[in-house]
Amino acid sequence: MRVILERSNLLKSLGHVHRVVERRNTIPILSNVLLTTEGGNLEMKATDLDLEMTEAAPASIEQGGGTTVPAHLLYDIVRKLPDGAEVMLKTDDSGNSMSVVAGRSTFRLQCLPQTDFPELSAGQFSHTFSIQAEDLKLLINRTQFAISTEETRYYLNGIFLHTIEVGSKLMLRAVATDGHRLARAEIEAPSGSEGMPGIIIPRKTVGELQKLLDEPDVTVQVQLSDTKIRLQIGTVVLTSKLIDGTFPDYQRVIPTGNDKELVIDRQSFSAAVDRVSTVSTERGRAVKLSIGDGHVTLAVNNPDSGSATDELPASYEAEPIEVGFNARYLLDVAGQLSGNDARFLFADAGSPTLIQDTADERVLYVLMPMRV
Template identity: 65%
Template structure:
């Protein structure tokens, strides 16, 4: 194999594919990236057996062929090469090493045979549709923070994607929850999405998709089956296994009859929560919200370090009430709101609170209260 290509093109592709590779691997071939040179392009592939990323870059191919080399090693080498340099990749005559040349730099990397490299892309996809990169980013960005990290409830370790019928028509909805907070977002369903199975996309896959969708205008092809999802964005193809589990009936935890409404300026609220939570303990992080007509008082009391209060003007005309929340969770939700005003719908100090964006009606958040 012998291929010559621009350092910029190679680095961009290695940046996309090397992230999939775990740094600690008991199976040596999974530490490697597959390089296949053929017909004017170099194809790079990396996998961890659950997630696979493939990217094709233009290259001058003198000798077609394929091999695998350590993914993080070749990424670090190419990253440190001078900008604008041409990179030559050539396998040695004894097929033991891959020589990487750029300017006066020479590297010889140990290889493993490409026949050992696993393939994740077997199987057929039952549904296919196209969405703008920005729409997929919106579903991910709005809900990702609420994905659970608790391994015992593995079915919560991802984003639940499914289609629903609403007053606005057919929508693709994303939901994530960790039992303490829930985030939901939706976008209009494109042609081909109707009847797709409800799927749980794993946390690692969600993070990789988010990084790959740099262009919000790009048309992205999504293919789905009961066990896999494939996302094609230009020269990049990401294939991932799905979480094999049943997502809980999240509709039951979304409050329907919270009759107390509070409207508050989003930025003022976010900054005030951030300020008073400086006092809170790392473990507790509790902030108390005391509401009365036209007024909200945020209070934190930490026996070890002191107390803090801040008062905000709000729209609230129901009976006075107090409720406590984890300040980190409040800040996470506030960061996802796009309008100037946050709308809180409350019932009492022991019931879930609904937070909505006054700008759009296509996302909502549910937050469980804390004792304070």
């Protein structure tokens, strides 16, 4: 193999695919990126056996072929080459090493045969549809913070994506929960998604998707089966296994009868939560909200270091209520809201609280209170 590429094109593509590769691998080939020539492109592929990413970069191909080289090492080399450099990648006759040549710099990397590189076989996809990158980004960005990191409840370690009828409309809905909070976002279901299976997209795949959905005008091609999802975003193809589990019936925890409404300035509220939680030993300490007519008092009490209170004006006309929340969870939810105000709907101090975005009806959050 002998190919020549612009450094910027090679760096951009490697920047995407190398992230899939784990830093520590017991299987040596999984540390490598597969390089193959395809038409007028150099195609790069990396996998961790659960997630596979492929991207093609335009190249001048003098001799076709393929090999695998250490992904992070190649990325670091290309990253440190000067801007505008032309990079030549060429394998020796034995196929055991590859040279990276740019100007007067030459690197030799150990290769492993491309025949050893595992293929994440996708099987048959039952559903195919297109979605705007902007819409997919909304579904992911507004819910991913609530994904559970508790490995024992593996079925919560991702975003649950499914279609659901709301009134006369079919919606594509994303839900994530860790048992303490729940995030839900929805858009009108794109054509082709009707009857799709409910799927759980793993946390790592969600993280990679977030980084790829930078350009809002791009159309993303989505292919689904019961066990895999494949997304094509421009020149990048992401194939991932899905979490094999049943997502809980989240509808049961979304309250419907909460009638005590609090409307408060979102930025002032975030800043106040951040201020009073300074005295707690950890961000997870409860913040007590004492809500009365026209105001909210925030209080944190830490027996080891002291206490803090802060008062904010707010719109509230129901009977006074005192309720406690995890400070970090409050800040996470407030950070997702796009409107100037946040709307809280309470039932009582021990029941789940509903939080709505005054500027976007497509998203909704539920927070479980804490004892204070």
